[in-house]
Amino acid sequence: MPETMTQGPDAHVHGGGDAVLVASDLVKYYPIKGGVLRRTVGQVKAVDGVSFTLHRGETLGVVGESGCGKSTLGRLLMRLEEPTSGQLEFEGVDMYAQRGRSMRKLRRDIQIVFQDPYTSLNPRMTVGDIVGEPFEIHADVVPKGGRRKAVQDLLDLVGLNPEHINRYPHQFSGGQRQRIGIARGIALNPKVLICDEPVSALDVSVQAQVVNLMAKLQQELGLSYVFIAHDLSVVRHISDRVAVMYLGKIVELGTEDEIYSYPTHPYTQALLSAVPVPDPTLRGHRQQIVLTGDVPSPANPPSGCRFHTRCWKAQEVCSTQDPELIDRPDGRSGHQSACHFAQVERILETVDLSHPQQRATTSSFEPTDQPPHDPIP
Ligand SMILES: Nc1ncnc2c1ncn2[C@@H]1O[C@H](COP(=O)(O)OP(=O)(O)OP(=O)(O)O)[C@@H](O)[C@H]1O
Ligand code: SF4
Ligand SMILES: [Mg+2]
Numbered sequence: 001m002p003e004t005m006t007q008g009p010d011a012h013v014h015g016g017g018d019a020v021l022v023a024s025d026l027v028k029y030y031p032i033k034g035g036v037l038r039r040t041v042g043q044v045k046a047v048d049g050v051s052f053t054l055h056r057g058e059t060l061g062v063v064g065e066s067g068c069g070k071s072t073l074g075r076l077l078m079r080l081e082e083p084t085s086g087q088l089e090f091e092g093v094d095m096y097a098q099r100g101r102s103m104r105k106l107r108r109d110i111q112i113v114f115q116d117p118y119t120s121l122n123p124r125m126t127v128g129d130i131v132g133e134p135f136e137i138h139a140d141v142v143p144k145g146g147r148r149k150a151v152q153d154l155l156d157l158v159g160l161n162p163e164h165i166n167r168y169p170h171q172f173s174g175g176q177r178q179r180i181g182i183a184r185g186i187a188l189n190p191k192v193l194i195c196d197e198p199v200s201a202l203d204v205s206v207q208a209q210v211v212n213l214m215a216k217l218q219q220e221l222g223l224s225y226v227f228i229a230h231d232l233s234v235v236r237h238i239s240d241r242v243a244v245m246y247l248g249k250i251v252e253l254g255t256e257d258e259i260y261s262y263p264t265h266p267y268t269q270a271l272l273s274a275v276p277v278p279d280p281t282l283r284g285h286r287q288q289i290v291l292t293g294d295v296p297s298p299a300n301p302p303s304g305c306r307f308h309t310r311c312w313k314a315q316e317v318c319s320t321q322d323p324e325l326i327d328r329p330d331g332r333s334g335h336q337s338a339c340h341f342a343q344v345e346r347i348l349e350t351v352d353l354s355h356p357q358q359r360a361t362t363s364s365f366e367p368t369d370q371p372p373h374d375p376i377p
Pocket of ligand 3 (some may be wrong): 059070072196
């Protein structure tokens with residue numbers, strides 16, 4: 001890791017590797033317009049002070065309930081949106097200061113895969129046109145004569161039949177469409193892939209295949225992933241570290257082991273207690289935490305700790321003092337948690353990870369014996 005990066009927001013948590021993306025205090029507020037004059041009457045605090053470092057070859061899982069700001073964060077990381085404030089460095093370059101040609105060049109290095117393979121692909125374009133479109137935008141990457149072959153190679157790489165290059169999206173199943181989206185995402189040989197719920201719209205069995213494909217591509221291409229999901233079980237298999245978000249902020253950030261086995265934030269503990277356990281004989285063993293109340297509006301987040309309106313551990317200080325995301329004890333070396341009363345609760349401790357059936361309860365993504373891709377309907 002370069003010397004300049006050792007002071008990054010969470011550089012100490014991750015052992016090795018260079019920093020690729022460094023987000024510092026990212027904020028995105030959307031104005032709420034009201035009245036006949038369409039004046040700004042409030043602000044939706046979609047992302048409200050997010051800092052982290054993404055290292056080369058690493059996957060950072062980002063998890064949280066609907067509306068907590070995950071997609072907004074993903075768009076900020078690609079500069080599809082300008083931040084209200086904050087900094088973003090890509091390989092040491094200040095992303096938000098770039099203009100014109102230098103920004104266009106940076107865009108090649110950070111690509112996105114969207115959640116819904118049914119709506120994110122243009123139904124009137126062939127698969128070849130969809131996957132090859134980035135080559136039209138960045139014409140210098142592959143010369144015109146070589147583009148068809150480049151697209152076929154990409155289809156092959158993601159487990160699709162290169163001969164299907166002239167087919168349309170509706171001729172493919174959901175999992176295959178997501179493979180098309182991934183092929184497009186990696187076409188320009190990016191360094192970072194932002195994956196915004198890439199498997200949430202797919203059946204569980206197909207989810208496993210697509211996640212396994214993404215893990216394989218990461219190894220082969222040396223990609224770094226920001227992998228967004230609303231469910232902790234989805235990101236476990238692929239994440240090196242996980243950031244748990246609540247109402248625009250990261251509330252806990254640690255290695256996969258720290259988050260799943262030594263969680264210290266009550267919100268993470270509640271999410272873990274909701275990870276599905278298919279084996280009914282094990283369900284009774286696990287601590288169940290049922291969160292009461294709805295997620296508060298990000299236009300009017302609670303004072304102090306934003307989680308205090310739903311937290312069973314809340315005390316008076318929680319409604320007045322916003323807890324910082326800092327290293328807090330977890331019984332081992334400690335990791336980042338934003339709770340005044342951070343304390344380890346081993347929610348999944350009754351699940352013996354050496355037992356295959358139990359293993360499946362905490363990690364849904366064991367390699368399957370399924371064919372490499374689902375058949376065309
Ligand atoms: N362009 C926009 N204009 C106004 N508000 C927005 C805009 N985009 C997002 N928001 C609001 O910002 C908040 C965060 O939204 P975001 O889509 O980032 O959440 P999310 O965590 O991705 O949710 P989901 O899990 O449902 O995809 C929400 O309250 C949302 O309504
Ligand atoms: S700071 Fe207080 S309200 Fe917030 S998570 Fe910790 S105990 Fe709960
Ligand atoms: Mg989203």
